Amino acid sequence: MRKLRQTLFVFAALLVASLLASQPAAALVEIDINRANVEPLPIAITDFQAGDDLGARVSGVIEADLKRSGLFAPVNRAAFIEQIADPDQTPRFPDWTAINAQALVTGRVVREADGRLRAEYRLWDTFANQQLAGEQFFTSPENWRRVAHIIADAIYQRLTGEKGYFDSRVVFVSESGPKSDRKKQLAIMDQDGANVRMLTSGNDIVLTPRFSPNRQEITYMSFEGGQPRVYLLQLETGQRELVGNFPGMTFSPRFSPDGQKIVMSLQQDGNANIYAMDLRSRATTRLTSTAAIDTSPSFSPDSQRIVFESDRGGRQQLYVMGADGSNQQRISFGDGSYSTPVWSPRGDLIAFTKQSGGKFSIGVMKPDGSGERILTTGFHNEGPTWAPNGRVLMFFRQPAGAGGPQIYSIDLTGYNEQRVETPGYASDPAWSPLLE
Amino acid sequence: MRRMSTIARNPAFLALFVALAVTGCASKKSLPNNAGELGLSSATPGSQQDFTVNVGDRIFFDTDSTAIRPDSAATLDKQAQWLARYPNYRITIEGHADERGTREYNLALGARRAAATKAYLASRGIPANRVQTISYGKERPVAVCDDISCWSQNRRAVTALGGASGS
Numbered sequence: 001m002r003k004l005r006q007t008l009f010v011f012a013a014l015l016v017a018s019l020l021a022s023q024p025a026a027a028l029v030e031i032d033i034n035r036a037n038v039e040p041l042p043i044a045i046t047d048f049q050a051g052d053d054l055g056a057r058v059s060g061v062i063e064a065d066l067k068r069s070g071l072f073a074p075v076n077r078a079a080f081i082e083q084i085a086d087p088d089q090t091p092r093f094p095d096w097t098a099i100n101a102q103a104l105v106t107g108r109v110v111r112e113a114d115g116r117l118r119a120e121y122r123l124w125d126t127f128a129n130q131q132l133a134g135e136q137f138f139t140s141p142e143n144w145r146r147v148a149h150i151i152a153d154a155i156y157q158r159l160t161g162e163k164g165y166f167d168s169r170v171v172f173v174s175e176s177g178p179k180s181d182r183k184k185q186l187a188i189m190d191q192d193g194a195n196v197r198m199l200t201s202g203n204d205i206v207l208t209p210r211f212s213p214n215r216q217e218i219t220y221m222s223f224e225g226g227q228p229r230v231y232l233l234q235l236e237t238g239q240r241e242l243v244g245n246f247p248g249m250t251f252s253p254r255f256s257p258d259g260q261k262i263v264m265s266l267q268q269d270g271n272a273n274i275y276a277m278d279l280r281s282r283a284t285t286r287l288t289s290t291a292a293i294d295t296s297p298s299f300s301p302d303s304q305r306i307v308f309e310s311d312r313g314g315r316q317q318l319y320v321m322g323a324d325g326s327n328q329q330r331i332s333f334g335d336g337s338y339s340t341p342v343w344s345p346r347g348d349l350i351a352f353t354k355q356s357g358g359k360f361s362i363g364v365m366k367p368d369g370s371g372e373r374i375l376t377t378g379f380h381n382e383g384p385t386w387a388p389n390g391r392v393l394m395f396f397r398q399p400a401g402a403g404g405p406q407i408y409s410i411d412l413t414g415y416n417e418q419r420v421e422t423p424g425y426a427s428d429p430a431w432s433p434l435l436e
Numbered sequence: 437m438r439r440m441s442t443i444a445r446n447p448a449f450l451a452l453f454v455a456l457a458v459t460g461c462a463s464k465k466s467l468p469n470n471a472g473e474l475g476l477s478s479a480t481p482g483s484q485q486d487f488t489v490n491v492g493d494r495i496f497f498d499t500d501s502t503a504i505r506p507d508s509a510a511t512l513d514k515q516a517q518w519l520a521r522y523p524n525y526r527i528t529i530e531g532h533a534d535e536r537g538t539r540e541y542n543l544a545l546g547a548r549r550a551a552a553t554k555a556y557l558a559s560r561g562i563p564a565n566r567v568q569t570i571s572y573g574k575e576r577p578v579a580v581c582d583d584i585s586c587w588s589q590n591r592r593a594v595t596a597l598g599g600a601s602g603s
Contacts, residue, residue: 179580205575207539221543227570228543249547249571252540265540267571270502270548293544309541315500316541339538353538379582382538398535400582428539 038413040073041159044101044126046084047077048119049108054144058109058119061148064192065166066155068409069392070416075101087122096126103132105155109144116140119147123155133158145194153434165387166191169432170394171209171218174198175404175425182404182425186220186233191387191431193421199233208252211432212259219243219253219262230264232279244277244284252295256323257303263287265295274308274325287325298343298350299323300367307331307341307350307367318352320367331369340383343367345433346390349412353382353395362395362410375414383427388434394420396427482522484597491518495553497591499536500545502552512553515595516560526598528568529553534587535574546571553593568598 045063048055066072082095087106096104107121120136135154137147146167153164174187174196186199186206199218200206205228209220218233230243230250244250249267256263260279265272274287274294288294292312299306307320316339318332332338336356343350347367354361354374361377362384380398387393391412398405404425410417420429480486487493492515495508504512519525531550533542550569558564579586 180577182575184575205572207543207573207575249543251543265544267544267547270551272544272547293541293548295540295544296538311541316538339541355537380535402580 038071040071041102042075042100043072043103043105043155044075044080044096044099045105046080046107048106048121049084049087051111054117054141055107055109058144058148058151059105059107061145061192062105062121062152062155065149065152068192068416068418069156070411071156071160075099087120090131091124091126093124093126093129096124101126103155103159107151111141112138117144117147119144119151121151121154123158145190149190149192162391163389163434165389165392165431165434168388168434169211169215170385170407170420171199171211171430171432172407172422172426173206173209173428174422175427176202179402179404186218187422187426188218188235189422191420196423199235199238208428208430210254210430212255213257213433214259215432215435217255217259219255221251221253230262232262243279244275244282246275246284252297254297254299256299257301263297263299263306265293265297274306276323285324287321288328296340298341300343301345301347305367307343309339309341311337316355318350318365318369331367332365332372333369334372342384342386344386344390345388348390351384351386351393353384362393364393364412373414375410375412376408376417381408383429385429385431387431394429394431396429398427487515487518487595487597491515493596494592494594496588497549497593499534499587499591502545502548504552504556509556512556513560516557516562519557519562519566526566526568527562528570528596528598529557530576530594530596531569531571532576532578532590532592532594533574534590535577536587537574539573543571543573546573549591549593553595 045059048059063074067074079099081098082092084106087108091104104124104126105121110118112118116138118136118138122134123132125132133154139147149166152166156164168191169188170191171188174185175182177183183202184205185202186209187196188199189196204222204224207221209218211218216235220231221228222231228249228251230253231240232243233240243262246266250264253262253264261276263274263276266275271291272293272295273289274297275284276287277284290312292310294308294310297306297308304323305320306323307318309316310319316337317330318338318341319328319330321328336354338352338354340353341350349364350367351364354363359377360380360382361374362381363372363374365372379400381395384393384395392409394407394409396405396407405427407420407422407426407429408417409420492511495511529550531546533545550571554567554569577590579589
């Protein structure tokens with residue numbers, strides 16, 4: 001990632017005071033994200049001014065991000081009355097309110113003499129006749145998509161009051177070939193499905209990747225060497241290492257929120273128990289000790305607790321324990337079985353896979369087990385992962401028969417389910433944190 | 437051919453050979469393959485083909501279960517007898533699950549099935565140091581369809597011969 005960091009030295013500079021305009025006065029456009037089934041906000045996103053088609057491509061990425069969120073309804077460009085000639089000029093607000101665009105985005109993309117790209121945007125409230133935000137960013141030209149995601153995040157945050165999630169990536173398993181001999185490769189992509197890159201060759205089965213909190217490492221499980229074990233992959237160097245030296249199969253790895261530990265399951269005979277390994281000292285701590293299958297651990301964002309699944313009661317159910325393994329308590333009590341719990345980055349919810357009545361669902365519940373809500377149900381939905389702002393989930397869906405899985409995203413409200421386009425079959429998505 | 441000579445020195449081989457000569461016709465009739473596909477060499481007593489066809493290299497499980505069913509016990513009894521007859525073979529037991537479960541649980545479930553199979557063979561005299569286990573979870577189905585007829589074939593433990601250690 002060092003190369004990426006160097007070339008991707010994106011910095012925001014607040015423009016001069018006149019550009020930033022005044023602080024919001026009253027009755028400004030905003031979205032209440034907490035309401036289920038929000039009416040999407042009509043927003044006009046104009047082509048950014050540029051010497052070539054890059055301006056249109058940048059605004060296209062911004063528009064696609066905002067549209068996919070389900071919270072915004074981009075206005076058809078064919079309806080635009082005013083054509084923005086100079087993004088520094090105050091737009092003719094009546095031209096935009098006339099087509100019911102409650103917010104307006106203008107901007108430009110400039111190739112600087114030193115080779116860098118400068119992207120700037122302004123967000124306008126058309127009914128309040130004022131500018132809500134304006135920023136500019138410098139980066140190298142190949143990072144134009146990332147700048148567009150950062151601008152989309154800024155617009156999302158300004159209009160919803162929540163942090164965005166568009167400048168993030170997803171690590172997943174890319175699948176190809178027949179189901180009985182499926183080739184599986186670790187792959188990484190932007191959250192919108194762009195910039196897919198394979199991380200492993202496909203010679204060995206790889207499963208369940210997870211990002212480290214700093215996005216520089218991925219832990220995953222691989223069958224290389226004939227015994228399935230947990231590995232650590234440095235994204236920058238491609239260097240791989242075995243995690244721990246356990247006697248049996250290790251699987252189901254997850255990072256702690258500080259990135260210093262990996263928790264995982266160790267299989268011994270018929271039992272799987274959860275262990276934590278400190279990545280610096282290599283010291284391991286056993287957290288569960290049952291004659292059952294204890295797996296799929298997930299830390300709470302404050303690092304104090306771990307949710308996991310266990311069949312110690314007969315079927316897979318969700319349990320919460322202290323990060324040291326203390327005080328293990330079952331939290332799921334509904335019909336069916338529960339698995340793959342994932343603690344929200346906001347801490348308020350736990351997402352899970354639920355099997356009931358021959359169907360596989362994705363749902364959420366509070367950490368005390370109350371307030372269960374099912375977001376989507378079907379033949380086979382599995383493995384939720386949270387967007388960094390805790391508002392959206394991705395998961396994979398496996399159709400019946402010989403086909404392969406695909407990744408979908410769904411809003412926390414259960415609305416706005418969408419497929420994430422990938423080059424082939426795709427499973428086991430894991431969403432990255434945002435870069436701070 | 438070195439394996440042949442090793443086997444030929446083994447008195448048990450002669451006994452098996454006689455047994456095959458007697459029952460050979462009947463068992464061959466039940467084979468789905470044509471004779472050419474099987475070939476002479478692959479029918480060699482003590483070979484992988486012998487094990488797969490005449491003993492049975494796999495057992496099946498009920499949903500979410502690791503219990504050895506009566507039909508599976510019969511297969512494992514035959515496996516144990518065969519492995520006692522050919523003590524040079526090490527084996528790897530591959531545990532598998534059907535697709536109607538979540539990935540990580542299925543990895544553990546496959547491992548549990550392999551462990552149950554290993555324990556059963558141990559109870560029939562196959563020492564643990566001859567046996568390795570591996571779980572493939574739901575990653576390697578043999579049957580692909582969307583109903584119970586496939587899922588029941590995929591919930592399995594397969595005994596793979598790791599090669600005769602002496603050959």
